[in-house]
Amino acid sequence: MIIKINNLVKRYKDVIALDHFHMEVEEGEIIGLLGPNGSGKTTAINCMLSLLKYDKGEIQLFDKPMHPDAIESKRMIGIVPQEVAVFYELTVYENIDYFCGLYVKDKARRKQLVEEAIDFVSLQDFRKFRPGKLSGGLLRRLNIACGIAHQPKLIFMDEPTVAVDPQSRNSILKGIRKLNDAGATIIYTSHYMEEVEEICSRIIIMDKGRVIAEGSNEQLKASITLKERIDIEQIELNEQQLSEIKEIANVFAVQYNAHNLQVKFMEGKHNLMNLLDYLSGHEISFGKVYSQLPTLNDVFLEITGKQLRD
Numbered sequence: 001m002i003i004k005i006n007n008l009v010k011r012y013k014d015v016i017a018l019d020h021f022h023m024e025v026e027e028g029e030i031i032g033l034l035g036p037n038g039s040g041k042t043t044a045i046n047c048m049l050s051l052l053k054y055d056k057g058e059i060q061l062f063d064k065p066m067h068p069d070a071i072e073s074k075r076m077i078g079i080v081p082q083e084v085a086v087f088y089e090l091t092v093y094e095n096i097d098y099f100c101g102l103y104v105k106d107k108a109r110r111k112q113l114v115e116e117a118i119d120f121v122s123l124q125d126f127r128k129f130r131p132g133k134l135s136g137g138l139l140r141r142l143n144i145a146c147g148i149a150h151q152p153k154l155i156f157m158d159e160p161t162v163a164v165d166p167q168s169r170n171s172i173l174k175g176i177r178k179l180n181d182a183g184a185t186i187i188y189t190s191h192y193m194e195e196v197e198e199i200c201s202r203i204i205i206m207d208k209g210r211v212i213a214e215g216s217n218e219q220l221k222a223s224i225t226l227k228e229r230i231d232i233e234q235i236e237l238n239e240q241q242l243s244e245i246k247e248i249a250n251v252f253a254v255q256y257n258a259h260n261l262q263v264k265f266m267e268g269k270h271n272l273m274n275l276l277d278y279l280s281g282h283e284i285s286f287g288k289v290y291s292q293l294p295t296l297n298d299v300f301l302e303i304t305g306k307q308l309r310d
């Protein structure tokens, strides 16, 4: 087991940042830690890395208890922090070389690793640039190169795509898959559900310091009642029509305001057809119609009653 966490509790005075948090990670997984701002993702990572003291619980990395002096374990870990953490007076090459040098003392080996990291994040043309001259997306890529140059087995990435342009974001996500293909286990925190859906083999959803659901993207979506959501714009309905729509097969929730209708369906077939049949049978006119499958936001909403993102 690469990570095993039991009953982790972390308080900041009155705030419970982690409330009996648990997590188990096997080699080769890409785990998505998904939760709204303040749900405890960064605190969980910082506790795992022994950067933060915690009040209660056990943390094992690589089957050994984790503590601040666990040098052997730390050598096998790469960290890409949320805030870009590089030296502005060093060049791209020197930054990566510095971070790699914390773990790899052999100069020839390090040179090779630094070159590989530069290739990996496609910063070949910028190796002599200082960070101040790089765009936001390139800086993020440098941040990643600094975290992974020593070829760690376990990589923590804390919101690596915040504030990057779509092109850099795609290249970061592609890079994460490549690292995983090369054997790294990855813990990826985000509040962007689309990214987590795209790259994670398993997703752990957090709220208020607790794990509220976990599983693959498909398992999580299968676990909720909602299976299809139909939105209809520019529609005029009276109370009676609304209660009749509630009686259509598989409907379990109906919302209507400002001439917009949203109908939620549980498992079943022909939902759109049944709804449109009802509307045409009652000569009700309407504008655009959208049918959507559930998202991870729906999973979060059904469990907590609130949106994943504000």
Ligand SMILES: Nc1ncnc2c1ncn2[C@@H]1O[C@H](COP(=O)(O)OP(=O)(O)OP(=O)(O)O)[C@@H](O)[C@H]1O
Binding pocket: 012, 015, 016, 017, 035, 036, 037, 038, 039, 040, 041, 042, 043, 044, 191
């Ligand atoms: N140094 C600190 N002092 C006091 N409270 C803190 C501190 N760091 C975090 N918290 C609180 O702990 C809770 C968890 O915060 P944390 O940063 O771990 O969440 P997060 O899920 O990583 O959020 P974000 O997506 O915004 O980074 C929040 O209520 C936060 O306000």
